Amino acid sequence: MSNILKFGIPKGSLEDATVDLFKQAGWKVGISSRSYFPTIDDDEMNCKLIRPQEMGKYVERGTIDVGIAGRDWVRENDSDVMEVCEMVYSKVSRRPVRWVLVVAQDSKVQKPEDLHGATISTELVGFTKRYFAERNIPVTVEFSWGATEAKVVDGLCDAIVEVTETGSTIRANNLRIVCDLMESVPVLIVNKASWADPWKRAKIQQIATLLKSALAAEGMVGIKMNAPNDRVEAITKVLPSLNNPTVAHLYNSDWVSIESVLPEKEVRRIVPELISLGAEGIVEYPLSKIIQPAITD
Numbered sequence: 001m002s003n004i005l006k007f008g009i010p011k012g013s014l015e016d017a018t019v020d021l022f023k024q025a026g027w028k029v030g031i032s033s034r035s036y037f038p039t040i041d042d043d044e045m046n047c048k049l050i051r052p053q054e055m056g057k058y059v060e061r062g063t064i065d066v067g068i069a070g071r072d073w074v075r076e077n078d079s080d081v082m083e084v085c086e087m088v089y090s091k092v093s094r095r096p097v098r099w100v101l102v103v104a105q106d107s108k109v110q111k112p113e114d115l116h117g118a119t120i121s122t123e124l125v126g127f128t129k130r131y132f133a134e135r136n137i138p139v140t141v142e143f144s145w146g147a148t149e150a151k152v153v154d155g156l157c158d159a160i161v162e163v164t165e166t167g168s169t170i171r172a173n174n175l176r177i178v179c180d181l182m183e184s185v186p187v188l189i190v191n192k193a194s195w196a197d198p199w200k201r202a203k204i205q206q207i208a209t210l211l212k213s214a215l216a217a218e219g220m221v222g223i224k225m226n227a228p229n230d231r232v233e234a235i236t237k238v239l240p241s242l243n244n245p246t247v248a249h250l251y252n253s254d255w256v257s258i259e260s261v262l263p264e265k266e267v268r269r270i271v272p273e274l275i276s277l278g279a280e281g282i283v284e285y286p287l288s289k290i291i292q293p294a295i296t297d
C-alpha cells in the first residue's frame with residue numbers, strides 16, 4: 001500500500017491564504033463549494049478542511065497526521081501535538097494577529113485592573129480566564145459565538161477579548177484597544193506517532209520546507225549586473241544580500257558578474273548607486289522560493 005499523509009487545511013479565516021501559500025510552494029489545492037475534502041495534486045497527500053479550533057484535537061487523536069491552525073487555538077485546547085514550525089501569515093497580511101482587550105470608545109476602562117467585577121465576552125475563554133486570574137482581577141468571562149465586537153457596542157458586556165489583524169472591525173464599531181494580550185501565527189502541528197514514522201516525517205519536512213521557502217521569497221527579488229573588476233569592492237559594499245553577493249568572472253574579459261538577493265523595495269534606492277559605481281546590464285528577476293532548511297528534528 002502506498003504511503004499517504006493526511007493533512008488538515010484550516011477552514012475559515014486562514015483558508016484562502018493557506019491555499020495560496022500551497023500554490024506558491026508548488027501544490028495545487030482545489031476547494032469546491034460545500035465540499036470539505038479539498039483536492040491536491042500530490043498522490044501522497046489527502047486533505048480535509050477542519051476548523052482551526054478543532055485542528056489540535058483531530059491531530060492529537062490521529063484522525064489526521066498534520067495540519068495548520070493558529071497557535072492561539074492549539075494553546076487554548078492544550079492539544080498534545082508537536083509544533084513543527086510557525087509560519088507568519090494571516091487572513092489578508094503577512095503579519096501575526098493580535099488578541100486584544102477592547103472596550104467601547106467612551107468607556108472609563110484604561111487598564112485591565114479597571115475591569116474588577118466586569119463581564120468579558122470572548123471566543124477564547126480559557127486564555128482570558130487565565131489572564132485575569134493570574135493578575136487577581138475577578139471577572140466573569142462569557143463565551144461568544146462570534147460577532148463579539150457587537151456585544152460591547154450594545155452594552156451586553158463591559159469588554160471583549162478579540163482577535164484583530166487590520167483593526168478595521170474595531171474601528172468600524174467605534175471601539176478602543178485597552179492593551180495587547182498575545183500574538184498568534186499559524187503553526188504546522190503533527191501527531192506524535194506520525195512524526196515518529198520516518199516516511200511521514202520526511203514528507204512533513206518536505207512540505208514545511210517548501211511552505212516556509214515560499215513565505216521567505218515574498219517581497220524578495222534577485223538582481224544581477226556586470227561591472228569592471230576594479231569596481232567589485234565598491235559595488236559589493238553597497239549591495240544588500242542574504243549572505244554575500246556572488247561574483248563570477250565573465251569569459252575572456254576582465255569584467256565580472258555580480259548577483260544578489262534583496263528586498264524588492266530596496267531596488268529603487270540601490271539602482272542609481274549601482275549605475276554611478278559602474279554597474280551595467282542590471283537585471284532584476286522574481287523569486288518564487290528562498291529555500292532554507294525549515295525544520296530540525
Ligand SMILES: Nc1ncnc2c1ncn2[C@@H]1O[C@H](COP(=O)(O)OP(=O)(O)OP(=O)(O)O)[C@@H](O)[C@H]1O
Nearest residue numbers: 011012013014052069070072090091097163165184
Ligand atoms: N483576520 C483574521 N481574523 C480572525 N482570525 C484570523 C485572522 N487572520 C488569521 N486568523 C486566525 O484564524 C484562526 C481563526 O479562524 P476562524 O476561521 O475561526 O476565523 P474567524 O474569522 O472566526 O472565522 P469565521 O468567519 O468562520 O468566524 C485563528 O487561529 C486566528 O488567529
Ligand SMILES: O=P(O)(O)OC[C@H]1O[C@H](OP(=O)(O)OP(=O)(O)O)[C@H](O)[C@@H]1O
Nearest residue numbers: 146147148163164165166167168169170
Ligand atoms: O482586525 P480585522 O482585520 O478587522 O479582523 C478581525 C476580525 O475578523 C474576525 O471576524 P469574523 O469575520 O470571523 O466575524 P465573527 O466575529 O462573526 O467571527 C475576527 O473575529 C475579528 O472580528
Ligand SMILES: [Mg+2]
Nearest residue numbers: 013145146147
Ligand atoms: Mg470569527
